[in-house]
Amino acid sequence: MAKKPQQLAIDTRPWRDPSNNKPFVRIKNVTKKFGDITAVYDVSLDIYRSELFCLLGGSGSGKSTLLRMLAGFERPTSGTIEIDGQDMTDVPPYQRPVNMMFQSYALFPHMSVEQNIAYGLKRDHLPRDEINARVAELLALVKLQDYGKRRPHQLSGGQRQRVALARALAKRPKLLLLDEPLGALDKKLREETQFELVKIQEQLGVTFIVVTHDQEEAMTLATRIGVMNQGEIAMIGEPTDIYEFPNSRFVAGFIGSANMVEGVVSEDEPDHVRIRSAELGCDIYVGHGVDCAPDQILWWAIRPEKMSISRERPVGLFDANVTKGVVEEIAYLGDISLYQIVLESGKRIRVSQTNSVRGNPDAITWEETVYVTWNDNAGSVLTS
Numbered sequence: 065m066a067k068k069p070q071q072l073a074i075d076t077r078p079w080r081d082p083s084n085n086k087p088f089v090r091i092k093n094v095t096k097k098f099g100d101i102t103a104v105y106d107v108s109l110d111i112y113r114s115e116l117f118c119l120l121g122g123s124g125s126g127k128s129t130l131l132r133m134l135a136g137f138e139r140p141t142s143g144t145i146e147i148d149g150q151d152m153t154d155v156p157p158y159q160r161p162v163n164m165m166f167q168s169y170a171l172f173p174h175m176s177v178e179q180n181i182a183y184g185l186k187r188d189h190l191p192r193d194e195i196n197a198r199v200a201e202l203l204a205l206v207k208l209q210d211y212g213k214r215r216p217h218q219l220s221g222g223q224r225q226r227v228a229l230a231r232a233l234a235k236r237p238k239l240l241l242l243d244e245p246l247g248a249l250d251k252k253l254r255e256e257t258q259f260e261l262v263k264i265q266e267q268l269g270v271t272f273i274v275v276t277h278d279q280e281e282a283m284t285l286a287t288r289i290g291v292m293n294q295g296e297i298a299m300i301g302e303p304t305d306i307y308e309f310p311n312s313r314f315v316a317g318f319i320g321s322a323n324m325v326e327g328v329v330s331e332d333e334p335d336h337v338r339i340r341s342a343e344l345g346c347d348i349y350v351g352h353g354v355d356c357a358p359d360q361i362l363w364w365a366i367r368p369e370k371m372s373i374s375r376e377r378p379v380g381l382f383d384a385n386v387t388k389g390v391v392e393e394i395a396y397l398g399d400i401s402l403y404q405i406v407l408e409s410g411k412r413i414r415v416s417q418t419n420s421v422r423g424n425p426d427a428i429t430w431e432e433t434v435y436v437t438w439n440d441n442a443g444s445v446l447t448s
Contacts, residue, residue: 078112079288086149088113088271089134089239094143096129103129105295106143116265116272118282121292122318127275130292131241134273135164148238161238167247169228171216177203178212181231188235202230205264222253229261233268242274246281258284279319283307291315307367312448316365323368323413329360337445338384339364343411349384351440356447366443368416373403373434386437389413391430403428405436 078085087110096104104126111117119127132138134145136157145152152160171180178199185195203209206226216224225245232240245261246254262285265272276282282289283303291298291306291314299306299315310316313324327348331338337356339348341364348364356362378386392412393404400416407413415436421427428434 077287079110079115082110085112087111087146088115088148089273090144090146091130091134092144092146094130094133094140094145096126096133096138097141102295104133104140107295107297109290109297109300111271111273113271114269115287116262116274116285118274118276118286118289119292120276120279120282120289120319122277124294125292126295127277127292128243131164131243131273131275134239135162135241136160162241163232163235163237163239164241164243165228165232165245167244169216169224171224171227171231173216176213176215177208177219177227180216180227181234183231184235198234202234205233205267206230207260220253221249222257225249225257226260229264233270237270239271239273242272244276245274247276247278254281255284261285283319291318293318308444310365310444310446313363313365313446316444316446321368321414322365323371324363324365325411325413326361326363329354329356329358329362332356332358336440339445343407343409344387345408346387347384348443349440350443350445354445356445360447363446364443365446366438368402368414369400370442371413371415371436371438373405373415373417373428373436375428375432375434377435378437385440386435388433388435391428391432391434394430401427403434405434 089111091107091109094104094107095102107126107130119130121127129138133140134147136152136155147161172183175183181199181202182195185198199212203212206229208223208226208230211219211223216227219227229245246257249257258281274282274285286303288300288302289306290300293314299311301309306315306319310319316322317324325341325343327339327341329337330340330347332354334353336352337350337354339350339362341348387407389405389407391403392406395402398419400418403415403417405413405415413436
């Protein structure tokens with residue numbers, strides 16, 4: 065579930081109208097090389113105040129290197145980074161309006177929760193009363209009011225994560241960088257903590273930039289996502305855009321599950337495109353125009369939940385948007401069942417169905433021949 069943007073009578077999402085909004089973080093043509101290895105290549109990215117922006121990518125995609133450059137731990141080989149209108153090129157990490165929360169949490173084991181949170185404030189020589197008030201405020205924010213005297217080893221993983229977050233927020237940074245912040249938590253706790261993190265960020269209004277390899281985590285947390293691949297930004301968009309309208313085969317395959325088939329354009333009209341697909345064993349009729357040429361080879365991606373299966377061939381469908389296959393595997397996931405279907409061409413596709421009937425005795429089962437159908441705007445046509 066994507067984070068809901070705050071809306072008034074008008075759309076308040078600043079990235080929708082960049083001409084009237086100044087970015088809070090501006091990354092311009094940033095490249096970072098380690099010897100002969102290019103970790104980040106010519107990345108340009110604008111992030112707006114109070115966003116919760118996720119950098120999403122696999123290992124080696126460059127996301128953590130980009131985060132470290134924002135923190136000042138690495139210096140760009142070329143390009144510039146601005147935060148709140150100030151060029152950060154020559155600004156050391158300790159003078160940047162930035163704090164960073166590490167995956168390991170890096171809590172001091174010999175200090176109590178209160179002392180961990182207060183550590184940076186004491187180093188800045190704030191008055192004791194102000195430090196105590198700030199610590200109490202942060203403990204309340206992360207719902208650990210009764211745990212201030214405990215040591216980190218006396219806390220659960222989720223509680224340690226919240227202490228690390230409180231400590232990172234103690235000095236009231238303008239920008240908080242989070243490197244795989246929930247990676248050490250188990251699945252159920254991670255899901256619960258995702259929503260807590262969103263609430264805290266909305267309450268404070270601090271700009272968060274989160275690095276993660278977890279697609280579901282990025283979709284849950286983010287106002288926008290930047291998908292990284294081999295040191296470059298592959299796509300930037302809101303979670304719904306990234307999922308429903310990927311701009312490439314890489315993005316379609318990296319975010320969620322997608323059936324990808326190759327085809328050749330046989331009709332190219334302003335209001336529709338017809339794609340001939342030997343893999344599917346049928347034509348794909350797309351109900352809108354596509355920027356392509358006749359006989360062009362392209363790819364069509366469709367999510368498993370956008371397709372339907374039935375034992376009988378649907379009435380009215382002939383040579384397009386319907387194919388036939390045999391159920392090879394079924395994965396029962398509780399809320400849905402995922403069917404792997406082998407088509408007559410040998411191509412395997414996956415189709416999911418909601419289990420709306422409890423213990424449905426009429427459910428399609430293994431080795432059955434089924435028809436797979438979809439509507440004319442269910443998939444994405446991709447040219448790269």
